[in-house]
Amino acid sequence: MMFRNRICQRLHDEHAATVTSMERLESLIARHRGAPPTGADADSMLLRGIADNVELEVSPHFDFEEQHLFTYLEDMGDAAIGAHLASEHESMRPLGRRLAELARSAAQSGFDDASWSEFRRIGAELSERMLTHVQKEEMALLPLLDEAMDPATETRLFEAYTENS
Amino acid sequence: MTLAASFLGGASGRLLPASITFRFFGAAAAFHVAAWLVLLLTAEQLIRYRGGLSPAVSALHLLVLGVLVTTAVGSAAQLLPVATRRALAAHWPVRLVFWMLIPGITLMCISMFFVKTRLVAAGAVLTAAGLLTFALILADNLRRAGSLPVVAAFGWAALAALVATALLGPALSLDYLTHVLDQHQVYARAHAIVAGYGFMGMLALGFSHVLVPMFALSPAPGRRAAFAGFVAAVGAVVLAAIGVIGDLPGIVTVASVLGLGAVALHLTLMVRSLKAGMRRRLGLSFILVRAAWIALPASILAGFAAYYGHAGPNGPALFGLLLLVGWLLTFLLGILQRILPFLATMHASSARSGTPARVSELASDSPLKLHAVCHAAAFGLLVFAIVRDEPGPAVLAAWIGLTGSLAFAFFAANVIRGLLPSPHTPAISHQDAR
Numbered sequence: 001m002m003f004r005n006r007i008c009q010r011l012h013d014e015h016a017a018t019v020t021s022m023e024r025l026e027s028l029i030a031r032h033r034g035a036p037p038t039g040a041d042a043d044s045m046l047l048r049g050i051a052d053n054v055e056l057e058v059s060p061h062f063d064f065e066e067q068h069l070f071t072y073l074e075d076m077g078d079a080a081i082g083a084h085l086a087s088e089h090e091s092m093r094p095l096g097r098r099l100a101e102l103a104r105s106a107a108q109s110g111f112d113d114a115s116w117s118e119f120r121r122i123g124a125e126l127s128e129r130m131l132t133h134v135q136k137e138e139m140a141l142l143p144l145l146d147e148a149m150d151p152a153t154e155t156r157l158f159e160a161y162t163e164n165s
Numbered sequence: 166m167t168l169a170a171s172f173l174g175g176a177s178g179r180l181l182p183a184s185i186t187f188r189f190f191g192a193a194a195a196f197h198v199a200a201w202l203v204l205l206l207t208a209e210q211l212i213r214y215r216g217g218l219s220p221a222v223s224a225l226h227l228l229v230l231g232v233l234v235t236t237a238v239g240s241a242a243q244l245l246p247v248a249t250r251r252a253l254a255a256h257w258p259v260r261l262v263f264w265m266l267i268p269g270i271t272l273m274c275i276s277m278f279f280v281k282t283r284l285v286a287a288g289a290v291l292t293a294a295g296l297l298t299f300a301l302i303l304a305d306n307l308r309r310a311g312s313l314p315v316v317a318a319f320g321w322a323a324l325a326a327l328v329a330t331a332l333l334g335p336a337l338s339l340d341y342l343t344h345v346l347d348q349h350q351v352y353a354r355a356h357a358i359v360a361g362y363g364f365m366g367m368l369a370l371g372f373s374h375v376l377v378p379m380f381a382l383s384p385a386p387g388r389r390a391a392f393a394g395f396v397a398a399v400g401a402v403v404l405a406a407i408g409v410i411g412d413l414p415g416i417v418t419v420a421s422v423l424g425l426g427a428v429a430l431h432l433t434l435m436v437r438s439l440k441a442g443m444r445r446r447l448g449l450s451f452i453l454v455r456a457a458w459i460a461l462p463a464s465i466l467a468g469f470a471a472y473y474g475h476a477g478p479n480g481p482a483l484f485g486l487l488l489l490v491g492w493l494l495t496f497l498l499g500i501l502q503r504i505l506p507f508l509a510t511m512h513a514s515s516a517r518s519g520t521p522a523r524v525s526e527l528a529s530d531s532p533l534k535l536h537a538v539c540h541a542a543a544f545g546l547l548v549f550a551i552v553r554d555e556p557g558p559a560v561l562a563a564w565i566g567l568t569g570s571l572a573f574a575f576f577a578a579n580v581i582r583g584l585l586p587s588p589h590t591p592a593i594s595h596q597d598a599r
Contacts, residue, residue, distance in 0.1 A: 002384060015382075015443065016443050019382065019443040019444055020443075023444070023445060023446050026446065027446075124525075125523070128523055128524065128525055129523060131444070132510075132523075132524070134382065134443070135379065135380075135382060138382050138443075139379055139382075
């Protein structure tokens with residue numbers, strides 16, 4: 001356990017899953033610089049995994065942070081961190097939605113040159129933004145919350161998060 | 166609060182204006198090119214260098230002062246106010262340091278190249294004045310670095326070494342005119358140890374405790390082990406300087422063993438940190454960092470062997486190469502290629518109203534790949550040239566190193582260009598007048 005606060009630990013575990021997913025995405029793009037993947041089972045599973053991560057983990061993670069954690073920090077008088085991280089969420093949301101669409105479609109019927117080109121472009125941008133973003137949250141947001149949040153708020157917000165996921 | 170939290174939590178007040186920070190990095194990139202150029206012109210002297218004032222010393226000082234120290238000053242001036250969450254009282258002292266340091270280093274290195282002793286002394290005094298002014302800024306910040314005790318401890322040790330270096334350097338330069346020091350070479354060796362392992366080495370080890378976990382996304386190394394490594398490292402540098410000045414072989418041996426112990430402990434902590442990190446793909450920069458970690462203990466072994474005369478006729482040159490190029494330059498360039506675009510995106514984010522800036526938008530990584538290949542090849546060829554006492558490979562190494570330094574300068578120029586306001590975006594607004 002890295003964090004005393006259960007919310008921080010939960011977000012940390014999700015960050016680890018996201019970093020793994022983004023590094024797999026980067027690896028897939030690097031392995032197929034020219035032609036798209038041929039549609040092997042391993043690639044299909046990987047694409048489904050990436051789409052699941054983006055849609056089922058990242059999206060609720062962003063929503064929870066914005067609705068509960070950034071507002072909590074704002075109430076504490078520290079609005080700058082939340083504003084900065086929320087602006088990064090906004091830049092990643094459309095990328096994540098489109099990448100997941102492309103990944104699910106390709107997992108079923110493969111890529112053509114145009115869809116692979118778009119997937120590579122969006123995937124490279126999303127992974128770069130996401131890895132930097134996770135870095136900032138791990139080094140800034142989570143230690144701050146771990147230090148500052150009182151047990152009652154932790155319990156209330158942890159229950160809110162686990163009930164909705 | 167962590168370093169990154171400070172960056173995000175209203176860091177705009179503590180981010181130095183880009184024009185201040187990046188002038189140091191730009192100057193360092195230019196000195197890097199100049200160092201390889203002078204090395205090209207003095208390759209034969211350099212591989213057989215054993216001390217004394219000669220054109221080859223110019224290449225050494227371009228590397229140490231021009232690249233290493235200039236980068237260290239720019240980085241520390243930016244990172245420490247963020248870490249301490251206290252903005253600098255004023256920006257003008259940092260600008261003043263730049264305007265003393267850069268002309269001072271330039272004058273000193275040109276004079277060294279042409280062996281003009283009076284001008285060397287003048288350049289050394291100006292450079293030392295810049296370094297001592299920086300020492301005051303550093304001391305003021307370290308006084309308030311309560312949340313980062315390990316970094317602060319290394320910082321204080323680096324500060325002490327900086328003051329010793331800044332006093333010893335001009336003394337050695339003036340001695341070319343006055344001939345007062347009866348053991349000039351001995352003090353020159355101590356100057357190299359205190360500057361290389363003391364000032365630059367302590368800064369590199371200290372900042373590693375923050376930067377390596379930050380890049381690898383891992384917990385900070387254990388504080389107790391980090392402090393043990395710090396005590397061993399400081400002890401090693403102090404004993405090495407005493408041993409060399411007093412010509413005390415026993416003390417030099419103890420210092421070497423203690424230094425190797427400190428390095429072993431530091432590297433163990435760093436490797437653990439990488440293993441515990443979420444990020445597995447750390448890219449080109451960490452290939453350089455890992456290579457530098459190999460060169461660090463190798464430099465101590467080479468220095469030890471050279472002291473006892475067991476490192477061949479060019480042992481002192483081999484020691485200098487492993488310390489300055491293998492360890493410090495390789496490490497610094499590895500870290501700098503991560504820090505430079507990271508800082509640039511922080512500035513660019515505050516300047517743009519749209520989406521946050523990306524590192525890849527500011528600079529392509531192709532020049533960095535070329536630089537890394539050239540740096541490794543040049544270093545390997547220089548080791549070969551020194552060990553075999555053959556100037557030919559050293560000349561080839563200098564050409565390759567020069568190519569790599571130009572590639573790195575191109576990368577740095579692109580990052581800096583990305584910060585300049587375009588006709589369509591508002592200029593970065595900072596309180597430059599402070």
